[in-house]
Each structure stands twice: as C-alpha cells, then as structure tokens.
Amino acid sequence: MTRNWWEEVVFYQIYPRSFADGNGDGIGDIPGIIEKLDYLQWLGVKGIWLSPHYPSPQVDVGYDISDYTDVEPDYGTLADFGRMLAEMHNRDMKLILDLVLNHTSDQHQWFQASKSSRDNPKRDWYIWRDGMDGGPPNNWESTFGGPAWTYDEGTGQYYYHYFLKEQPDLNWRNPEVKEAMFAAVRFWLDLGVDGFRLDAIGTIYEDPDLPLHESQYTALDVLRAGWLHDEPDEGVPMQEIVRDLFGYQHDLPEVFDLMAELREVVDGYEDRFLVGETSDVRFLGDGTSHLHSIFNFDLTFQKELTATRVRQIYESFRAKFPAGTWVSNTLNNHDQSRVATHFCGGERKAEWRQLTGALVLFLEGLPLYYGEEIGMEDYAVRSFDEVRDMVGGVYRELRLADGVDEAQIVKELGKMSRDRCRTPMQWDGTANAGFSPAGVKTWLPVHACYEDGINVEAQKEDDDSLLHFYRTIIQLRNEHVALQSGRFRDLDPDNERTLIFLRESPEQTCIVALNFSDEVVSAELPASNKVLFSTNIQTGNMLMGNVELSPFEVLIADVI
Ligand code: GLC
Numbered sequence: 337m338t339r340n341w342w343e344e345v346v347f348y349q350i351y352p353r354s355f356a357d358g359n360g361d362g363i364g365d366i367p368g369i370i371e372k373l374d375y376l377q378w379l380g381v382k383g384i385w386l387s388p389h390y391p392s393p394q395v396d397v398g399y400d401i402s403d404y405t406d407v408e409p410d411y412g413t414l415a416d417f418g419r420m421l422a423e424m425h426n427r428d429m430k431l432i433l434d435l436v437l438n439h440t441s442d443q444h445q446w447f448q449a450s451k452s453s454r455d456n457p458k459r460d461w462y463i464w465r466d467g468m469d470g471g472p473p474n475n476w477e478s479t480f481g482g483p484a485w486t487y488d489e490g491t492g493q494y495y496y497h498y499f500l501k502e503q504p505d506l507n508w509r510n511p512e513v514k515e516a517m518f519a520a521v522r523f524w525l526d527l528g529v530d531g532f533r534l535d536a537i538g539t540i541y542e543d544p545d546l547p548l549h550e551s552q553y554t555a556l557d558v559l560r561a562g563w564l565h566d567e568p569d570e571g572v573p574m575q576e577i578v579r580d581l582f583g584y585q586h587d588l589p590e591v592f593d594l595m596a597e598l599r600e601v602v603d604g605y606e607d608r609f610l611v612g613e614t615s616d617v618r619f620l621g622d623g624t625s626h627l628h629s630i631f632n633f634d635l636t637f638q639k640e641l642t643a644t645r646v647r648q649i650y651e652s653f654r655a656k657f658p659a660g661t662w663v664s665n666t667l668n669n670h671d672q673s674r675v676a677t678h679f680c681g682g683e684r685k686a687e688w689r690q691l692t693g694a695l696v697l698f699l700e701g702l703p704l705y706y707g708e709e710i711g712m713e714d715y716a717v718r719s720f721d722e723v724r725d726m727v728g729g730v731y732r733e734l735r736l737a738d739g740v741d742e743a744q745i746v747k748e749l750g751k752m753s754r755d756r757c758r759t760p761m762q763w764d765g766t767a768n769a770g771f772s773p774a775g776v777k778t779w780l781p782v783h784a785c786y787e788d789g790i791n792v793e794a795q796k797e798d799d800d801s802l803l804h805f806y807r808t809i810i811q812l813r814n815e816h817v818a819l820q821s822g823r824f825r826d827l828d829p830d831n832e833r834t835l836i837f838l839r840e841s842p843e844q845t846c847i848v849a850l851n852f853s854d855e856v857v858s859a860e861l862p863a864s865n866k867v868l869f870s871t872n873i874q875t876g877n878m879l880m881g882n883v884e885l886s887p888f889e890v891l892i893a894d895v896i
Contacts, residue, residue, distance in 0.1 A: 342531075342609045342628065343662060343821040345383035345430060346810050347703035348376060351670050352389050352411050353397060353779055354760045355706055357771050362778040364760070364771075366412035366420050373423055375792065379803075380810035383430040385533050385703050387670055389417065393443050395502040395726050397670075397758070399434075399535060400441035404520035421528055430530040432609060437517055438539045439503040446516075447504050454491050461513050462504050463496035464488075465546070474546040476585060477555040479539075481730045484585070498539045498585055500726060508540050508594065518601055525602065531609030532602075534627070537595075538614050541588040551580035556734060558582075559727075563671075563752040565639045565678070574637070592618055595626040611664055615653070623658030629701060632665045636672045641679055641692065643835040643852045647826060650699055654824065663700045667692055670705070674757045677714035684854060687888035689802050690871060691850055694890040697809050698819055698839065698848045707761055709806040710795050715759045715783045716750030724780055725754040755780055762786035764793035812869055812892060818846040819892070833857050834885060838895070845895040851885040858884050865893035 356368030366389070376384070388398030391408050398408065407417050424431050440447055449458040465473040465485070472485035472494050478501070485494040486501040496505050506513050521532070558581060561574055595612075599621075602608045611629040612619045619627045634649045635641070654663055667675045680688035689711050696702045717723050720732065720742070728749050735745045750756075759780045760771035767774035769786035770793070783790075795801035813819045822839030833853035839846045847865055851857050865879045870893075872886040873879075879893060 339817075339821055340609075340628070340662070341430060341607065342383070342611075342701065344814075344817075346381055346697065346813060347383040347385050347432075347701070348379075348381040349385045349387065349669060349703045349705045351387045351397075351706060351758060352408075353394075354758055354771075356761060356763075357778075358412075360773045360776060361410075362772045362776045363410050365410065366407065366416040370416075370420050370423050373427060373429070376429070377427050379709060379807050380814050381704070382428060382814070383432065383530075383703075384424060385432050386434060388434045388436060388535075393441055393502070395441070396500055397724065399436055400439070400443075400500070400503050401436055402441040402443045402445075404517070405523045418527065425528070430609075432531040432533055432611070433524055433529050434535055435521065435532040436535040437506070437508075438536050439497065439499060439505045442502045442504055446506075450504075451488055451491060451495070454493070460510050461507055463507050463542070464491075464493045465496070467494055475548050476542075476546070477581065478730075479555055479558070479582065480727045481555045481559060481734050496542065498542070499536070500730065502726075505539070505542070508590075509544070514594075514597075518598070521598070521601055525605045525608060530607070531611070531628075534598075534610060534612040537612040537619065538586040538591060538616060540586075540594060541590045542586070543584040543588065547584050549581055549584060551577065553577050553581055555581065556731070559731075560752065562637065563673075563754075565637065565673075587614075587616055587618070592621065592626065595619055596621060599626055617656045617658075620658055620661045623660040627661075629662040629664045632663050635665060635667055635696075636669075641695070641852065642832070643850070644832050646695065646699075646835055646852075647829065650824070651826065654700075665696050665699045665702050666705075667696050668705050668708070668757065669703070670758055671754055672757060674705075674712055674714050675708055676711045677756075680711075684888060686802075687871075690805050690890055691852065691888050693802070693806055694809055694848070694850060694892075695835075697813055698892070700824065704806075705757070709803050710762060710790055710792055711802045712759070712762060712790060713783060713785050714756035715781065717746065717753055717755055718750070720746055720749075722781060723749060723753055723755060725758070728753040728755070759783045762791040764791050765789075808869060809890075809892070816844065816846055816868070816894070817841050818844045819848075822846065827861070828859065831857075831859075834859060836861070838862075847891070847893045847895060849883075849885055849889065849891040849893075851887060851889045854887040856884050856886055858882060861893070862895050865895050868892045868894050 353364045355364045356372045358365045358367030389411055390401045391403040391406050392398045392400050407414050446458050446461050449456050450462045472483050476484040478484045487494050497503050610627045612627045614630050615633045619630050632653050675692050679692050732745050760778050760782050763770035769782045772778050795803035818839045818841040822841040825838040827836045834851045834857050836849040836859055867873050867877045870891040872889045
C-alpha cells in the first residue's frame with residue numbers, strides 16, 4: 337500500500353531566529369540549522385517546517401516578507417539555503433516552507449510602488465479605499481488590535497491590513513497578484529522543497545462591499561481569549577465572537593477556489609504537501625482537490641486537557657475530514673504558550689510533559705515545536721525593551737489609551753506576548769545556553785531554565801530525561817506503521833480518566849493508553865498485547881486483557 341510521506345514523518349517546527357546561531361551574532365541562522373541536523377536525525381525527526389526565512393524587516397519576525405524569492409540576510413544566502421535543503425534530503429528529511437500569501441511587508445517593493453501614487457500600475461495590488469466621515473472606510477479591526485485600515489498621507493487613501501499596519505493585505509482579486517505569488521511558489525518548488533504551511537490562509541479575501549460588523553467585542557478581547565486561554569464572557573462561544581467580529585474578513589468563498597488552483601500548481605510537481613493554518617475543513621475540498629491537511633487548533637485553546645475533552649475534540653474534528661486527508665494535531669507553535677507552561681505548569685509536571693508528548697505523537701500527524709522535546713518553558717518579558725513581538729506594541733498603545741499603567745501592561749505582556757515561546761533553543765548548560773557565545777546579546781533573552789537541566793546536552797546524558805522519552809516514542813512511531821497512519825478507534829469512549837485507543841493499519845494494530853489522572857485505573861485491553869513502551873511496565877512484557885494503568889501512565893502496545 338502506498339502511503340503519503342506526510343503521514344509517516346514526525347515534523348519539527350524550526351523558528352529560524354531562535355533555533356541555532358551559526359555565526360555567533362545572537363540570531364539563529366541557516367548554517368546553524370545545518371549544524372544541528374544530526375541532532376534532529378538522532379531525535380528521529382523526518383520533516384521540517386521552517387518558519388519564514390525570507391528577507392523581512394522582522395516587524396512580525398519574518399511573517400512580513402519583503403522578497404519572496406530570497407533569504408533573510410541575518411539567516412544566510414540562497415546558497416546556504418540550497419546546502420541546507422541538500423543536507424536535509426541526504427538525511428531523508430523533508431522540508432516545508434512557510435508561505436505567507438495574504439500580505440507582504442510594507443517594505444516590499446510592490447507595496448512601495450503601490451503607495452507611491454494612485455495611478456501606479458501596482459496601486460491595485462493592495463486594498464486601497466477612501467475614508468468615511470473623516471475616519472477609516474469602515475469599522476473592521478485588525479486581528480492584532482486597532483483599526484484594520486491605515487491612512488496614507490501621500491495619496492490620501494487608507495490601505496487594509498488584517499494584521500499589523502506593516503503587513504498590508506494583497507488584493508488577490510487582481511490576477512497579477514496571483515501570477516506573481518504562484519511564480520514565487522514555483523521558485524521554491526523548483527529548488528526542491530517538499531511543500532508549504534500556508535500562513536493565515538483564511539484571510540486572503542475580504543468582502544469587497546465592506547459591510548460594518550455589529551460585534552460588541554473587540555479584537556483585543558479575542559486576542560486575550562486566545563492567547564491567555566481566558567474566555568471574554570462565559571457562555572458566548574469564541575467561534576461566535578470571531579464570526580461576528582471578523583466574519584467579513586475571512587473564509588470568503590473565493591478562497592476555496594484559490595486553494596484548488598494552488599493545489600494544481602503543486603500537483604505539477606511530484607509528491608508535495610500543503611497544510612493550511614486553519615481548522616476549517618472546507619479547505620480540504622473533496623479530499624483530493626484542495627489542501628492535504630489542516631491543523632486541529634482546538635487542543636491548543638484548552639485551559640487543561642482531560643481524556644474526555646481530547647476525545648471530543650479529536651473525534652468531532654476527524655469526523656468532518658474527507659477521505660484521504662490528514663489531521664495535523666498540535667499543542668502549540670510560535671504563537672502559543674509552550675506546552676510545559678500551559679498544560680504542565682501545575683502538579684506532576686514531569687508526568688504531564690510525557691503525557692502531552694505522547695498525546696500529540698500518537699493521535700495522528702503533528703509538528704513538534706522546537707524545544708518541546710526538552711520541556712522549554714514560557715519566558716515572561718520583564719520590560720517593554722525586551723518585547724520583540726510587535727503585537728505587544730499595539731497592545732501597549734491600546735492599553736495606555738484605556739488608562740492602564742505601564743507596569744501593569746508589562747505584566748500582562750509577560751503572559752501574552754508571543755515572545756514567551758520564541759526564546760533561543762537551549763543547547764547546553766553554558767552561558768546563553770550554548771545558543772550564542774558568552775557575552776553576546778541574543779535577539780530575545782535566553783530562558784534561565786536552561787540552568788535547571790532544561791537543555792539538550794544535560795538531557796542527552798540522562799536516560800530518564802524528557803528528551804530521551806521523546807526520542808524513544810518518536811522512534812517507536814517511526815518503526816510502526818500503525819502508529820503513523822493507523823485508523824483511530826476509541827476502546828473506552830466513556831472513560832473520563834483515560835484515553836485508550838487503537839491505531840489500526842492493514843499490517844498491524846497498536847494500542848495507546850494514556851492515563852490523564854493521578855489514580856490507578858484499570859482498563860480492558862484486547863486479549864493479547866506486547867508492551868512496546870510504558871512509563872511503568874517493562875518493554876516486551878505481555879499483557880492479557882485487563883491492566884492497571886498507573887497514574888499518568890503512557891502505554892503503547894502491539895496487539896498480537
Ligand atoms: C499567522 C502566524 C503568525 C503571524 C500571522 C501573520 O497566524 O502564525 O505568527 O503573526 O499569521 O502573518
């Protein structure tokens with residue numbers, strides 16, 4: 337049976353600014369990544385999702401691109417990129433790039449031309465409108481807070497931006513825009529990259545009639561709810577708030593047609609993969625026509641994980657998927673709190689770190705965010721000077737206008753600025769966690785937890801570390817087809833404390849049993865199983881029917 341490679345590989349998300357600093361300037365780079373490929377291979381990773389590596393003024397740390405067919409000078413050159421890709425392919429690793437189609441940087445030459453005059457040929461490449469009653473064209477908000485429109489003095493009109501004002505939205509209804517972007521897509525495919533993660537893909541089109549929203553909520557309410565895991569108003573589902581506030585600004589019907597066109601471009605090459613930053617199954621088309629996969633973000637939005645919640649979320653999401661498509665489960669990424677802080681911050685930290693690791697690895701597809709394998713924690717910025725996520729800048733302005741004092745704002749940003757999960761990778765126990773040489777100021781501070789054993793070198797030496805746990809279960813997944821692409825079947829759907837499921841493939845069946853509770857729970861398993869891994873039972877032991885799962889046990893077995 338032929339399988340898609342993306343069903344087999346464990347993906348690892350590299351945030352290039354923070355992963356490995358090859359030239360010792362305090363900023364991660366491509367030569368640094370190349371040096372660490374042996375480590376990733378040792379870990380068992382076989383797919384890389386690289387966050388944006390393109391030239392950028394870095395206002396949104398690379399998600400504001402100023403040239404789609406080159407490499408950010410801080411990270412290296414196109415030749416370095418080619419070397420990295422070859423080194424990855426030599427190790428049998430795939431590489432997918434982050435593709436930001438919705439907007440460019442305001443420094444991109446397309447936007448510079450567009451804003452230079454109303455009759456510039458590129459004027460219509462972006463979304464320009466006249467103001468209304470001395471203000472913006474309508475009441476739409478940017479998802480990062482404040483109006484979605486910024487006034488341009490030079491030409492006397494407003495331009496639209498769903499994200500920061502430094503990220504103007506492209507006008508995808510202009511065929512020249514599509515042509516230019518598809519050319520960029522082909523550029524990277526021609527170089528041999530294996531696919532793309534499509535950034536903020538639902539935001540490509542907005543209602544051209546600019547209807548006013550009638551929401552009582554603001555973008556800040558939504559931001560805080562999403563990033564602090566704090567519902568703004570008990571009883572009003574988040575999706576409803578988002579729909580009322582941003583409904584005219586994303587997931588317009590045209591975007592699905594565009595996905596089909598993009599799929600055609602990508603299908604012109606062999607075996608390439610598209611995963612969209614969305615949880616809307618319409619992006620999957622009929623299973624063969626649009627994207628191959630989308631993310632299950634609901635897991636990341638939970639305050640805490642329980643067996644019941646995970647089961648409900650995964651199964652209801654999975655049920656909507658057309659045949660042949662693939663769920664990318666995730667517990668975090670460069671926008672979300674780190675798992676160690678968000679889900680494992682209370683009691684039984686060590687056990688929760690293992691349980692959450694096993695959960696994402698064995699549910700279905702996943703990307704593992706850099707540093708999760710050693711249990712890196714959120715960093716709380718201590719002053720405004722440390723903030724690099726410029727959403728923090730917008731947040732500060734809006735909170736100051738609300739009369740909140742600076743110290744309180746910094747405290748809030750400590751919790752919700754996305755800098756929290758973007759600090760440098762912790763490689764060893766020396767100064768700067770071995771990311772950059774001692775004395776170098778890294779672009780974001782290194783988290784002090786590297787001194788408490790949360791670093792690669794210390795954990796490599798300790799067989800009982802989280803890193804070894806990850807390596808063991810990744811290898812297990814790599815060696816068992818059922819654990820990669822086997823069909824999910826819940827064995828005990830009413831159990832509130834444990835999630836026990838089969839992964840069934842034509843060749844083999846495996847059991848995954850996860851005890852989410854601090855109690856011993858007895859579980860009924862199929863008649864005869866061999867333990868492949870357990871946090872409690874010796875590998876190789878045979879289990880017959882009933883087992884007692886120890887608190888927070890992770891058990892993987894082969895049904896024989
Ligand atoms: C996506 C990215 C986020 C970025 C935004 C704008 O949501 O994950 O980091 O700020 O798009 O590009």
